[in-house]
Amino acid sequence: MTSSARVCAVSSNTVPAAYEKSVFINCPFDDDFQPLFHAIVLTVAAQGFTPRCAHETEGQADPRIVRIARGLMESKYSIHDLSRYQGQGAENLGRFNMPLELGIALGMRYLKEGTPAGHNWVALVPEQFMHQKFISDLAGFDPPDHDQKPPTVIRKVAAWLSMQPDFTQPTPTAKTILDAYPSFCALLADAKAASLGTLTWPSIIKSVQVVVSGMPLV
């Protein structure tokens, strides 16, 4: 099987957004990370891109990693958060899903280089150059770092997206996005309450779409 045939084998037929406007978000989905995940979703949408993630295909029969690979292949851009790097639980185990999925994006970046369907990725890392100790192969990429707080994440993601060739202006400033963040969170809280404590991907996208459509631009 050739590499292009392999790509087709895991591609789905339904692509919800234009390839060059799709940004696949790969980050932890637990409650602790949720404020940052929502900050990334909001920033991606506010910058004129379509946020996508593994939630989109939940309930499908394919293994999660296949669904993620498919989502990555349908997206020109991907954001990978590696800020959570320490062991967790009684056994102090590290989780390797994020680096594994970043590896797929990195492979795609070089596999697709020079083709119209190129791919670019960014890894968000913890402050103080900690990534140099736990994922030293990222040396030379100078990934943006953050302090696990929404304002910083919004600023860093907005800055990275603005460097991509498919970014357009006018656009909201990072401050505008940050100002809209509480309204977005309030809409999400309402949606969660309305679905008896479950926040679904469709309701996240519906809420972000409402917030983004009224944003002032410069």
Add this chain to the structure above:
Amino acid sequence: MNVFISHSRQNGSAALKLYERLSQRGVQAWLDTCELDAGEDWNQRVAAAIEAAGAFVVLVGPGAEPDRSQRFEWQEITDHEFYLDAKKPMIPVVIGSSTEIPGFLRTRNAFTVNPSSIDFDSLAERIAEALGKPDATIDPVQLERGRDAREQAVKSLKEYSLELERDDVKRAGLRGLK
């Protein structure tokens, strides 16, 4: 006005020639290779120079990617959103016609040059002139295209949202059948 010249290492020689020609025309330009002494903290000095700059000349290409040092400069420019300040002239000098312009420079009027035959005197002359008219560095056609793209992006997001809702209803129906 301090004019920061952003360049990758492969454009070091072109950046230096442009710096010299701009300086000859009385433009106060800032180029890392001319301003920094050995042993100085490059990142710190460049970040400070970018923050102090009143205008930017950005050498882009040839090729798609900036190198590590230029990527740092672009991170500083975009992190502080200097590209959104219409009062700060930002002039892309695109080296080679197949070079892809980063999004944050797209609404700026670019000077495209052939890497094998750059007329630095003429280029510096045009840049010096453009620096005096910040409004003229904005490309209204690209800005209009950006507005259309923005409208399209909001529309696409709405369509995506509706599509997800339809899928959700379908799945709920299937769960009901089970």
